[in-house]
Each structure stands twice: as structure tokens, then as C-alpha cells.
Amino acid sequence: MKRIIAWLPDRVDGRTRVVAWIYLAAQIMLVATGGAVRLTGSGLGCPTWPKCTADSLVNTPEMGIHGVIEFGNRVLGGVLAVLAIVAFLQVVKLYRSRRDLFWLTLIAGLGVPFQAILGGITVLTGLTWWVVGMHFVASVVLVTLTTSYLVRVYAVPGPRYRAVPAWYLAVAAVTAVVVLITILVGIVTTGAGPHAGDDHTPRSGLNPEILQHVHAIPAYVTFALTLVLVVAAFRVGGPAVRRFTQYLLAVELLQIVVGLIQANTGLPGVLVGIHMTLAALLAAMMTAVVLSLYSPVSAARETEGSTADVVAA
DSSP states (O other): OHHHHHHSOSSOOHHHHHHHHHHHHHHHHHHHHHHHHHHTTOTTSSOSSSSSSSSOSSOOGGGHHHHHHHHHHHHHHHHHHHHHHHHHHHHGGGTTTOHHHHHHHHHHHHHHHHHHHHHHHHHHTTOOHHHHHHHHHHHHHHHHHHHHHHHHHTSOOSOEEEOSOHHHHHHHHHHHHHHHHHHHHHHHHHHHSSOOSSTTOOOOOSOHHHHHHHHHHHHHHHHHHHHHHHHHHHHHOOHHHHHHHHHHHHHHHHHHHHHHHHHTTTOOHHHHHHHHHHHHHHHHHHHHHHHHTEEEHHHHTTSGGGGSOEEOO
16 A cells, blocks of 8 residues: 555656546547447447346347447446546645645546446436436536646646636636537437437437527537637737637537538438537537636736736636
8 A cells, every 4th residue: 555655646747647638538438439329229238227237247249239339338437437546546645736636536536426327327217318418418527627637737736817808708708608508409409319329219309400400509609709719819818728719619610510511411320429529529628718718826927917816726
């Protein structure tokens, strides 16, 4: 035990950063594989939970490819649980100096078993569309938490100040809210569409064609607001703000293109899966943009903005 404690990092180092990258990548990959489960009709490939069948913890040959896909998604959930523990151990000795990292890994780590239990409920309830939607929301929340962890791993510790004008922060906050609305409406739209995860799973009963148009409204509002953020960042934002707003815009462009193609080609499963994965990336990039609007107080002392709002570490 003493050797393990001695091995744990006492500062943010290369190991911490590598784990942070893998942690975020695995969370996004879980969204992608979860989409594959649903889009291949494998939602009940393992018909029970926590076991795959009443008599087997793992999938059996008789279950075919659907069992492989569903159980593979569950295995990735197990990998995430291990990553959550490793990420927490990477910063547990930094509680006093980097409480931000400590609490982010703790909350995200507790979210992993909650997400697994919610996934089990989706199976036990026969893939009810709104339960599946809640499972996706949990994944998005974990993506934002692990994105925050990754960004803060590279950040200078300590209190931070608002590094952009108040109006720019307000536009970013509105954009974040509209991004959330876009994702939530997308969940409702998917719940009315053809990809239920199993041939016998009922849909919401709502009109999917109307919902597609409704879903497009906040998506285009998000795009317009992001254009404002990108253009204004060249006047009022620092390098991180400019970089992350451009990344956000790139993800949105890809998402719009994929969304238009899938809507006009009968919602092919591959494109729907890509669209779902891009939604997770959208949440990640929006989180990074918001975090980039604050800089270390030590830098504020060297600028005219030293009197701007200060927030805790």
C-alpha cells in the first residue's frame, strides 16, 4: 500500500494528462458504441441486466452479433469505471493544491456507476424511449465533466478572472443553453424516429418529420451565435478563446451537414450514429469555450482587466 501511495502523483504530470485524454475519449466512444447498439437493433442483445442473460454474465454464441454489440458496450462501461478510479487516484494527493481536479474526478467517477445503472434500467424497461434519452443525457453530462477535467489539467491553478467583456460571456452562456436545448430536442426527435434499438420497441408517437424541423431551429440558432463568438473572439478573446470557438464552429458545420444528409436519405443508421457522436463533441467543445473565458488571476495583474470578476479555482 505504501508503494502505491508513493507512486501516486504529487503534481500534475504527463501521466495525469494522458489519463485525462483517454478518459474523455472513452466517454465519447461510449456514446458512439451506445449509438451502435441502438442503430443495429441490438438494444436487447443482452435481454437482462446486470447479467447478459439469466444464466450468463457474458454474451453467448446463440445471441449472435446483437449480443456481441450490446455486451461490447457494457465492457466499455467497465473500462470507464477503471478509468474513473485511475483518474481519481491521479489527483487524490492534490486535494489541497488542485481541489478543482479532485472534485471533477470524484463527481465524474460517481456518475459512471449511475450511468451504468441507468443503462440497466433502459434494458429492464424494454428500451422505453425517454429512459434511453435520459441515458444519453447522463452520457453528455459525463462528457462535459471529463472535458472540464482535461481543460483544467492544462490550466494554471488558482482563482480565475473573466478575461472577456461581460457581453461576450452572456453570448457564450446563451449559446450553451441553446446547445443544451438542441441536444434535448434531438433526443425527442430520435425517440420518434425509426431507430428504437429493437424491432418490438414502441416509439413516442410524435411526428418525426415535424420534430426534425423543430430540432433544426435551435441548431441554426446555435450556429448563428457561434459565428458571433468566433468573429468577436478575434477582437476581445485570447488564443484559447479563438481556438475553442473555431473548434466549436467546425463541429457544428459537420453536424449540420450530417443532419441534412441523414434527413434527406431516410435516416441511415451510420449517419445517425455519427450525428449522435457529434452531439457529444458539441457538448465537449461548448464546455471548453466556456472554460476558456476565464484566465488565472496571476495573468490578470498584468492586464487592464485585473478588476474583472474573479471566481474560485
